[in-house]
Amino acid sequence: MKIVQISDTHLTAAGGPTEEGFRILARHLNSDVRPDVVVHSGDIQVLHPDDAADRSRSRELLDLIDAPLLVVPGNHDVGMPGLDAWAGLVVTDARVAAHEAAFGPDHWRHDTDEAVLLGIDSELLGSGLQREADQWRWIEQTLAALPAGKPVLLFLHKPLWAVSDEPVGHQVDVGPVARDRLLGLLERTELRAVGCGHLHRYRRVERGAAIEVWAPATAFLSAGIDEIEGRHELGFVEYTVTDGAVSAEFRLVPGMPQLSTDDVPEIARAIEAMTAAAV
Template sequence: MKIVQISDTHISHLGGSPTDNAVRVVEFVNALQPDFVVHSGDVTILDPDEDRDRVAAREVLAGIAAPLRVLPGNHDVGEPGEEPFGDRPVTSERVAAFRAHFGEDRFVEEVGDWVVIGVNSELFDSGLPEEDEQWEWIDALPALVGPRPALFFTHKPVWALRPELQDPRLSVGPQSLPRLESALAALDVRAYGSGHLHHYALTFRDGVPVVSAPSTAFVHRGAVSADIVGPGLIQLGVVEYVIDESGALPFFRAPHDLVEPEFLQVEQARLALDAMGVVLPA
């Protein structure tokens, strides 16, 4: 059995290399013939209030042949914390707009004898009513999932590189982490997958693979240092999880013809930043 994770497609209604890459990745994923596909967030270019980007992203992702579930990232619904990117905090309205285009922002799907679980990382530490609803749903997961092996997906990593870096801008927030860890301990999680950091990295926690999925849109070679996000392969691609009775084994996969610009080399990203009122440093 195979499950593919794509992430951080940053699709724009204006087109450009991220959107072109996403179209190519859809073809590539179909060629892998997975049993299930997870998009782990940042579906749209940057602004969670630009509905045209959601429309464009939904049209591109409709080309995926396998069953697909989509999680939101901070660029899809905003993010929690005191300093959200672009002054776009997560709100009920932004979550509702995401759901209207991509379906529920959390899920449990049966794939063979396994279950695939996805949660909205941007709700943790948000204080929104949707966070309370998600916690109630998470608390019910052990009864729903039972002893079946599971893959667990979020946009932002569950764990930051170091405890002092546990911050809603980088990971699940510090207030929510203990409660989430307690809930996860009641499940048979065989792999964790996230995005957000725009690199591929594979580590292990208590022997369980913890995967940071690469973007398909652009790279951040100089934006954030490895001592904040950890070492990783800074290359565009997807993650393929090969699953058998021994567990889930992740592999980095990539077509050879993706365009790999730096973030600020993408015209559509610069236009989105300008529309959001984000002033770049000189």
């Protein structure tokens, strides 16, 4: 079985380089890779979760992918938890509801013959919303009902394990309280992989019987957290599930340029629009 994880596409109604790169990616997946399923691990939209035009355009572009597509939200899709949320974009019921209307449930279970894929909304963890309590209930019930001996792959936007011992401003991983609770629940499963996004770089680390995988972005290389390790190139992750074993490899996309934020003027314009709206 072949699973592709893409992440941090940062698509916008204004088009531009992130859309051009995504179109190249979609063609490559459809014609050359031909995965059994594709998982998008969040930050679908360019910047602001309340931009309905960006959300609508992102939905249209994701439909270019032929394979079945599963999506979990990122902070630029629904906001993030905590008092130090980036740009004050805090996760809310309305933002999650808008995401679900466009992309489907923010948490889900997908069964195949070879494995069980689970997706959760990392942006709810620590939010205190009723949606968080509902998701925890779903996680507990879902994990308790998993078939024995079948490998489990979990996907979410933010890394489950701590990224750095040094503070970097806004939240970059799942907080310790939620992390410990989730890992405790996962101990009863055949967890073999945890795939996330958010950091715009690739890394693969052994975590007991599982692998932790940071998926690279497809949109642009991120600045400001250069001290965080990992392969800093645009691309995607290809997972293979064979006889209960799960492997993951970084893949480049032929013909897709390696962009930085300076190469995407739509980012600056989106920040200017957001700043103007907040005044």
